[in-house]
Amino acid sequence: MPVSWLGHISLRMEIYGEGPVTANLNDPGPLGLESYVIPDSSLTASSEYSADHGAKRGRLNLARVGNLRGAWSALTNNANQWIQVDLLDLYRVISVATQGREEYSQWVTSYKLACSTDGTIFHTVQGISTNPGADRIFTGNVDRNTIVTNTLPVPQICRYVRLMPVSWLGHISLRMEIYGEGPLTAAPQAAPQENDIRLVSTQTTTTRAGRVEVFHEGRWGSVCNYGFGMEDATVVCRQWGYPRGAITVRYFEERYGHSNGPWVLSSVKCTGTEAKLTDCPAGPWGYTRCSRNREAGVMCKANPKENDIRLMSAFPTLTRLGRLEVYHEGTWGNVCNQDDFDLQSASVACKQWGFRYGAYAIIQSLGRYGSGSGRFWLSTVRCVGTEAKLADCPADPWGQNQCSRDQTTGIICRGDRGGQVTSRGLYNMTEEEEEEAYAEKDEDFLQYLKEEEEAYAEKDEDFLQNLKEEEEAYAEKDEDFLQYLKEEEAYAEKDEDFLQNLKEEEAYAEKDEDFLQNLKEEEEAYAEKDEDFLQYLKEEEAYAEKDEDFLQNLKEEEAYAEKDEDFLQNLKEEEEAYAEKDEDFLQNLKEEEAYAEKDEDFLQNLKEEEEAYAEKDEDFLQNLKEEEEAYQEKKELELVAEILAQLEDN
Structure with a gap:
């Protein structure tokens, strides 16, 4: 608010500061332990009884699967144990919920909470009405599975939340969820530097x-x-x-x-x-x-996220087949193809990659895709088929295996990418942005998916080597795979003959009686040179393809056959008029078509012109003449502008 000025109140301004500090607030809700929005890498602990009892098992409502236990369990029972969650951004933490261990009578009966914004300095939550200034001790669980929720006396701004058991029954074991608002994005932004x-x-x-x-x-x-x-x-x-x-x-x-x-x-x-x-x-x-x-x-191109997968192939435009890789701790690695990697596990990977119908096959021989250079991240994968991600399936601990390079896993997925294609598979946009792009038919988004695949083909240093290996696979006559590739190419090129043969083969396999009967009749007609039947087939194809020339010729042939004198006379006059460039006749013909098609604008203009000529309406006729001249002048100006634009671009 100006207080004083010279001449007139006028100014220009800039504002400096840090933030934003309260952006993107949501309604208080779970922050993502149970839903896996928070990745396994964000859960750490003071100790773990074993890898199967690790901190990543400390998620609310998580059940035992195979050797993976239904809770985090500390290695030892003492007051120095803790489990910590990195929320990956600043949140206003409001409450915490806990459970005991799902399969044994072990739970935490009381605990403290600490909060940090940087992961180094933690502040323990303190009481207000009871023992103000002292560390607040929250009441824990009394059985294995009942959820106990505690609200903090005052919401805390945290990125790191640490739960510290105070007392327990049997053994220190728990599952948890954190509730709050955010993210707050409160980190100060550094001032831009030259050339940023x-x-x-x-x-x-x-x-x-x-x-x-x-x-x-x-x-x-x-x-x-x-x-x-x-x-x-x-x-x-x-x-x-x-x-x-x-x-x-x-x-x-x-x-x-x-x-x-x-x-x-x-x-x-x-x-x-x-x-x-x-x-x-x-x-x-x-x-x-x-x-x-x-x-x-x-x-x-977006950066991959923890537990993303991809299929690496010498055929980048065929995105549904290739060597399976998973992203973990900042690097891509292979999945070991042991006897227990089955179609259920492959289907989970295909669905995560965006192919909702699951897997078509597991590829055992991967010379055509290379063996990969990364380590083997996953082995002994045992999916039940309902998991959202491959990393959700029971498996050996990350990176702990004895797999060799000839045991890399390859898969072929069914169908095309469709339905809800999310960032878990493509790691291009957020899930919300991708859903929005498909809902709005965002052509730019769909186009750049194609461009990304093409760019991969141009940038992949191993592409030529993989291509050579593919040629060797042809030499080895891998019939099943080569047939599959041929079908893919036919779909891509819209090879109608090949696709028709493929459809016939499927009909025989499925015993599609109607299709096979029609096919039999067509073959017999061709064999017997049944002209009537073959003409009928040709007419059907013309109608299906909307072949206007063919249909017009057909109509003329019928008119000759039926001796439709009026039609033939009109046809003769039209041909003569076109040959002689009879403008009056052609104008009348255009008017007849307008009446037939009920072209309201044309008919209205025609009516006004006829009335004006009949009444010798000089003003109307003059306006009509001026409109025609203006239209011609406009077209000339547009042509000049187009030529100038081309010269400027050049």
Whole structure:
């Protein structure tokens, strides 16, 4: 609120600070232990009785599966034990719920809670009305499975929550859930530095797509898209924190919005190996002739998340087959193909990857896909088929196995990606964004999925080697796999003959009587040269394909056969008129078609013209003439504008 001024109240301003500190608040609810929104890697403990009793087993309502126990159990029973949860962001923690061990009479009867924002300094929750200033001791469980919920005296802002048992029955064992609001995203943002970049978008929520801006001489500015390609976009994405590079370059998009800042870079020519965009050759700072619809934008490939899977294949466009890999502790690794990896386990992987109909087959020989270079993360996988993710299935402890390189697992999934394709399989967008894109038929999103696969084919260093191995597989005559590939190619190329044969084979296999009877009649007709039947088949195909020329010829043939004099006379007059370019006749013909099609606008204009000519309405006729001249002039101007635009682009 201005208090004093010179001349007139006028100013420009900027605001400096930290935050936001209260963004994205949700209704208080579970923060993700039971639902696995919080990954296993976020659960740690002071000690574990064994790997099967690990901290990751400390999730509310978790039951025993095979050797994996139904609770976290400490190695020893003393007051120094704890289990800790990393919420991965700041939340307002409101309450905690606990249970005992599902299969044994072991539970925690009382405990303390501590909270931290950095994982180093913890503050124990204290009482207010009872023993104010002293550590609050919460009442725990009295049996194995009853859920006991305790509300904190005052909500705590935490990223790390630590539960510390005080007393217990039998052995320190528990399952838990945390309830609260958030995320709060309260970490202060560092001031931008010279040559920093950012992606800006006014309408999208993802941080990995937007208009490219560079911080230069104290201001954010735009990058001109002249010459801006995939190599430049890859450097931008890597500098922005997405090391997998770019999916695609986006020239100005409405959803990214316009910048109000200056132009800072143009004619950027990265090789793709630079650490920062400003390391690339470019025009002089600030020199450009760009307009605001030439702002460069990019979409980056998302970073994989804990427990994501992927199928690695020499055929990147056939996304439903390949070597199965899982992402754990920051690296991709293989899944061991032992005798107990069955179709149920493969189906869980296929559904996680986005193929809702599960698995078609397990591939035993993987020479065509390579053996992979990562370690074996999973072995002895025993899915029941209902799990949401492969990592939910019982298996040996991560990385503990004796698998060899010839035991990598490959799978083939059924059908096409469809239904709810989530970030668990594609790790491209958040689940909400992907659902929204499919619901709205977001062509850009669907297109960039295709582009990502194509980019993988171009960037994969092992592609040519895998291709060579595939040729060797052909030489070895792997008939089942080669037949499958042939079917895939036929679907991709819409090979009608092949697909028809395939359909016939399926009909024989399923004993589809109607289909087989029709097929038999067609074959007999061809064999006997039954002209009537063959003509009937041809007519049916024409109707199905809406072959207008054929149908018109058919109509004319029927007219000749029936000696339809009126039709034949009209047909003769039309042909003569077209041959002689009889304008009056052709105009009448157009009017007849308009009446037949009930073209209201055309008929109304026709009526007004006829009335005007009949009444010699000079004003109307003059207006009609002027409209025709204006229309011609408009078309000429549009042609000139198009030529000028092409010259400017060149």
